[in-house]
Amino acid sequence: MALTFPFAAIVGQDEMTLAIQVVAVDPTVGGVLVLGDRGTGKSTAVRALADLLPPIAVVKGCPYRCDPAQPANACPFCQARNPKSKVVTERQSVAVVDLPLGATEDRVVGALDLEKALSQGVKEFAPGLLAQAHRGFLYIDEVNLLDDHLVDLLIDVAASGENLVEREGLSVRHPARFVLVGSGNPEEGELRPQLLDRFGLSVQVRTPQDLALRVQIIKRRDAFDKDPAGFKAQWHKDNQKLQKRILKARELLAQVQVSDEMLMLCARLCQQLGTDGLRAELTLLRATRAYAALQGHSAVKPEHLNSMAPLALRHRLRRNPLDDTDSGARVQRSLQEVLAA
Amino acid sequence: MNREASRPPAPPEPLERWHDALTALQLLQLDPMGFGGICLRAPHGPVRERWLQALAGLGLNTVKVPGSVDTERLLGGIDLAHTLQTGQLRTQAGLLQQADQGLVCLPMAERLASALLAPLVQALEQGQVPPTRHSSAPTATRFGVVALDESLPDEPGLGAALQERLGVWLDLHELSPHDLHAGTALAPATDTDPDALQLQLSPAALARARERLAQVQASDDQLQALCAAALGLGIGSLRVPSLALRVAGAHAALNGRSALDADDLGFAARSVLAPRATQWPAEPSAPEADAAPPEDPSPAPEAPPEPPPEPGEAPPKDQEPNDDAQDPGPPPEPSAEDLQEMVVAAALASLPPHMLDALMTRQGAASHNTSGRSGQTRAGAQRGRPLPPRPGRPGGQARLHVLATLRAAAPKQKLRNVAPPAAHSQSDAASSLGPARSRGRVAIRAEDFHIQRYQQRASSCLILALDASGSAALQRLAEAKGAVELLLQQSYARRDSVCIVAFRGAQAQLLLPMTRSLVRAKRAMTGLPGGGGTPLALALKMAHEQAAQLQRQGVTPILVVLSDGRANVTLQGLGGRAQAQTDAHNWGQQWRLSGHRALWIDTSVQPDTQAQQLANTMGASYLPMPQVQAQRMAHAMERVRSPLA
Numbered sequence: 010m011a012l013t014f015p016f017a018a019i020v021g022q023d024e025m026t027l028a029i030q031v032v033a034v035d036p037t038v039g040g041v042l043v044l045g046d047r048g049t050g051k052s053t054a055v056r057a058l059a060d061l062l063p064p065i066a067v068v069k070g071c072p073y074r075c076d077p078a079q080p081a082n083a084c085p086f087c088q089a090r091n092p093k094s095k096v097v098t099e100r101q102s103v104a105v106v107d108l109p110l111g112a113t114e115d116r117v118v119g120a121l122d123l124e125k126a127l128s129q130g131v132k133e134f135a136p137g138l139l140a141q142a143h144r145g146f147l148y149i150d151e152v153n154l155l156d157d158h159l160v161d162l163l164i165d166v167a168a169s170g171e172n173l174v175e176r177e178g179l180s181v182r183h184p185a186r187f188v189l190v191g192s193g194n195p196e197e198g199e200l201r202p203q204l205l206d207r208f209g210l211s212v213q214v215r216t217p218q219d220l221a222l223r224v225q226i227i228k229r230r231d232a233f234d235k236d237p238a239g240f241k242a243q244w245h246k247d248n249q250k251l252q253k254r255i256l257k258a259r260e261l262l263a264q265v266q267v268s269d270e271m272l273m274l275c276a277r278l279c280q281q282l283g284t285d286g287l288r289a290e291l292t293l294l295r296a297t298r299a300y301a302a303l304q305g306h307s308a309v310k311p312e313h314l315n316s317m318a319p320l321a322l323r324h325r326l327r328r329n330p331l332d333d334t335d336s337g338a339r340v341q342r343s344l345q346e347v348l349a350a
Numbered sequence: 351m352n353r354e355a356s357r358p359p360a361p362p363e364p365l366e367r368w369h370d371a372l373t374a375l376q377l378l379q380l381d382p383m384g385f386g387g388i389c390l391r392a393p394h395g396p397v398r399e400r401w402l403q404a405l406a407g408l409g410l411n412t413v414k415v416p417g418s419v420d421t422e423r424l425l426g427g428i429d430l431a432h433t434l435q436t437g438q439l440r441t442q443a444g445l446l447q448q449a450d451q452g453l454v455c456l457p458m459a460e461r462l463a464s465a466l467l468a469p470l471v472q473a474l475e476q477g478q479v480p481p482t483r484h485s486s487a488p489t490a491t492r493f494g495v496v497a498l499d500e501s502l503p504d505e506p507g508l509g510a511a512l513q514e515r516l517g518v519w520l521d522l523h524e525l526s527p528h529d530l531h532a533g534t535a536l537a538p539a540t541d542t543d544p545d546a547l548q549l550q551l552s553p554a555a556l557a558r559a560r561e562r563l564a565q566v567q568a569s570d571d572q573l574q575a576l577c578a579a580a581l582g583l584g585i586g587s588l589r590v591p592s593l594a595l596r597v598a599g600a601h602a603a604l605n606g607r608s609a610l611d612a613d614d615l616g617f618a619a620r621s622v623l624a625p626r627a628t629q630w631p632a633e634p635s636a637p638e639a640d641a642a643p644p645e646d647p648s649p650a651p652e653a654p655p656e657p658p659p660e661p662g663e664a665p666p667k668d669q670e671p672n673d674d675a676q677d678p679g680p681p682p683e684p685s686a687e688d689l690q691e692m693v694v695a696a697a698l699a700s701l702p703p704h705m706l707d708a709l710m711t712r713q714g715a716a717s718h719n720t721s722g723r724s725g726q727t728r729a730g731a732q733r734g735r736p737l738p739p740r741p742g743r744p745g746g747q748a749r750l751h752v753l754a755t756l757r758a759a760a761p762k763q764k765l766r767n768v769a770p771p772a773a774h775s776q777s778d779a780a781s782s783l784g785p786a787r788s789r790g791r792v793a794i795r796a797e798d799f800h801i802q803r804y805q806q807r808a809s810s811c812l813i814l815a816l817d818a819s820g821s822a823a824l825q826r827l828a829e830a831k832g833a834v835e836l837l838l839q840q841s842y843a844r845r846d847s848v849c850i851v852a853f854r855g856a857q858a859q860l861l862l863p864m865t866r867s868l869v870r871a872k873r874a875m876t877g878l879p880g881g882g883g884t885p886l887a888l889a890l891k892m893a894h895e896q897a898a899q900l901q902r903q904g905v906t907p908i909l910v911v912l913s914d915g916r917a918n919v920t921l922q923g924l925g926g927r928a929q930a931q932t933d934a935h936n937w938g939q940q941w942r943l944s945g946h947r948a949l950w951i952d953t954s955v956q957p958d959t960q961a962q963q964l965a966n967t968m969g970a971s972y973l974p975m976p977q978v979q980a981q982r983m984a985h986a987m988e989r990v991r992s993p994l995a
Contacts, residue, residue: 047511048587110464217588
């Protein structure tokens, strides 16, 4: 297994790392969309994500890595298992699955198991990328260039948490609940609004223009390339610390209080910005709660909302496709107005 | 510095370029996967042949990946013949696994489909082949890429995602074989042997250089210089300085140093930074950075502050890194600013002239970032909505549809198992596996093969030819821009891409290469000034070329001309109304012959027959603008499109 750059060693790009941590605390926030130029550390940060997450318990042998505590309804493997027998579990690290641009449909959704079909004449399903990403993260680099038919597939699965395969004479339903993480360069193309909506948070990254910061980044990258294992060991402690913080935040999450006042604030903000549907409010709420937990607070405060609102709402504004002003600024402005009111 | 002495004084520019190309090869041998690889832009010809020969002579494990390769072969997959023969799944390693510790060579890399490019980039970045359907675990493989890009300067080149990850960019477009001979005559002392380019390092030298590579250290000042130079040249990506650092490190190791010096930085600047420049650096002594850029690390070196204890400081040459650990302690330490200036100067000196022009007008950024091809696929693609399978041979573009194949074979199983016709299956049946084993086997014949088919809607690209000449600008340029914006919005809804050709004065320019980003389209258009003559013929010619290019990429072009049709600049860029009209008509006819659809929006105040005639010649729909309200124009667009639908 190739080593990934340690998350704690990432310099700058605070908004991006924050968004990733928030999603790690509460996956129900939805995915993260990272937009920005090439070579700004988008994929480095996302790939480093696996570091932040503690291993999860899975049902041994289950191709979909079901949770032993509550197997997914749709999992054919766990459904077929004898409910009386004891569940054997094992620990596995959280999957961060790459979906390459040129992936074929059968690779993504899964297809007929060729070996079994040929050697035994048995019709069996071989899971695809969506199955691998269950309970983990599905990472799409250059998501804005993804072919439309793949986007269609993703949109449905990302919403329902279930992958339905009806092809090649197969009829399979399996769980595929994953966090969508996308990155891309908006200069090269736009995202379909439907797909955009599936991402909980959206972040804009720019190349740091500060020379000292750039030098530091290059230095660390060089050190990592020269000796990945050593560099990783050097940052192990910081990574552990980060992981602990996220675990603690997860525990705290259930206790974080959201006052009615804050709910009103969220609703008013979304209303003022004219976002479609209620998904915006929900995401904003969850993100703010996760952020508060990450900060170790047990109640949501306006300042949490202040940090999270641009991330959660930026990509949901109705906007002229030709307008290139940063929506984040618009969100901030509205928020100030709402807070003042 | 002593190195400069051994070199011919101020070598002619093409020669230096060739030298760099050869040095890059040695770096590749030293560290094939350290810096991504090489992107070589050169037409097919003796120069490139020579370089490729030298590459082959390096003794590296080189795997050539043709554009027609399928994903299975690239990433590893089923060995179909064996599998069918034995009835057991047999996988084979893909080309990328085979290239482990070596090189992947991509001929005609600019034509590589994004479906292949994407997994390739992924494997390159992560050092492992992503798990395929038939192998659950990723297999580690580390390789460098040599991408041969034959695209012409105005064509979309290699996919941006891959290109960015390749460290060294070489451009041998302007080299002639003659230059190379001149080079070998001029520099007999260097590593180029006139006939056979013997670049291969001896195993011992290689081992020493590799050992040194692990120790090469860059000082903070040098790091800062590289970063600042990259920033100054408008290179935003942080991957680039990182690659440059590694190239410089390899260059140092090759030359027997364990610390970077000005020469290493200069090489990295020339081969990594300069080709990616998108702007002139702001302040340093830009234009007069002539001739000998790396030769001026003079600022400090005269007085070495600390006594350098090395006696053997003399030897380092281009070739055969002398072994003994000649102590690092690079005596003169130029300050960071000096270094930066030097790096920028080295980069500037190697920018080709026509590219500078592009940079001056800020076009470099646009034409370099284009990756417009991604997302589009040709008709008869391997992806899309599946259609019913049909009998056929798998291979090439066609993939076997396993279930249909099995289904076709199923009814005949009994027959085939009773009387095995082929010799090999007979022996199989009689083999020690026994009858029980053979019963579980499926007998499949070539006639059973079914292949998969997909249907994909061809995408289209709107070519907007926008007249910004004086006659148009006076009246309606702003209005025309508004119209274009409307069209853009529409094409956004349709997921079309756009490409803008603007013409005025004596030239037509590709304002925006094909893109799906409307923000960029709008930005490009808003900044467009007006005034000058109307070089209609030039515009039509350019639109025609663009259309041909798009067609080759499998994209359907649609042309929209916004002009008053009053051509007064000829194809040569000279004045002359009559000739200009004839030229325009000629190219209009060319368009008609190409058979693509077109719409002419007449932007003159009082529409006359001129534009209408031209539109007729082109086979375009004609629409005078005065009556056009924004909405009507949008409807007109729909009508142009619908005949096909």
